Each structure stands twice: as C-alpha cells, then as structure tokens.
Amino acid sequence: MDFLLAILIEVTATPIPVPDDTYNSPGLIGFIVTFSVAGIAVALIFDMNRRVRDTRYRTEIRAKLAAEELGNMEIAKPDRPEPPMRPKRSSPQEGPDQ
Numbered sequence: 001m002d003f004l005l006a007i008l009i010e011v012t013a014t015p016i017p018v019p020d021d022t023y024n025s026p027g028l029i030g031f032i033v034t035f036s037v038a039g040i041a042v043a044l045i046f047d048m049n050r051r052v053r054d055t056r057y058r059t060e061i062r063a064k065l066a067a068e069e070l071g072n073m074e075i076a077k078p079d080r081p082e083p084p085m086r087p088k089r090s091s092p093q094e095g096p097d098q
Contacts, residue, residue: 026034
C-alpha cells in the first residue's frame with residue numbers, strides 16, 4: 001500500500017516552477033528601435049493626412065472655378081439661315097384652258 005501511495009504522490013505532485021536565469025530583454029536598443037518605428041508610423045500618418053486634405057481642397061477649388069466659368073459664359077443661339085423660299089406656282093384658275 002505504501003508503494004501505491006508513493007506512486008500516487010509522485011504522479012500528482014506538481015513541480016515548483018524555477019525562474020529562468022537566461023531571460024534576455026531587448027533592453028535599451030530594443031526600446032529605441034521600437035520607439036523610432038512608432039514615431040515614423042505616426043509621422044507617415046500625419047503626412048498622408050496632409051496630402052489627402054490638400055488633394056481634397058484642390059478638387060473643391062477646381063470645381064468652384066469650373067462652376068464660375070460656366071456661370072460667366074454667355075450662351076447665344078447660333079444664327080439660323082433663312083428658310084428657303086416657296087416656289088411660285090401658278091394657280092389652277094390661271095391655266096391656259098380658260
């Protein structure tokens with residue numbers, strides 16, 4: 001019975017975790033690299049936002065100028081030619097039979 005109890009205790013016993021002494025952190029260099037990548041990403045986002053805003057403003061200005069130019073145009077009907085003259089026909093009463 002002692003044998004079974006010893007096996008049961010050995011199987012169910014959980015080992016105590018030992019902290020790893022070989023843990024290496026990225027340190028100062030890793031922090032600097034991560035911080036610079038994050039800074040570059042933020043700078044790119046601001047630059048992209050500025051470029052999109054400039055493009056939108058330019059499009060609005062072009063639309064306003066086009067509308068103003070259309071408003072300033074005078075639309076005149078083209079000169080039409082005179083309609084053709086009707087041919088002069090003799091009336092049936094003026095025929096040679098009468």
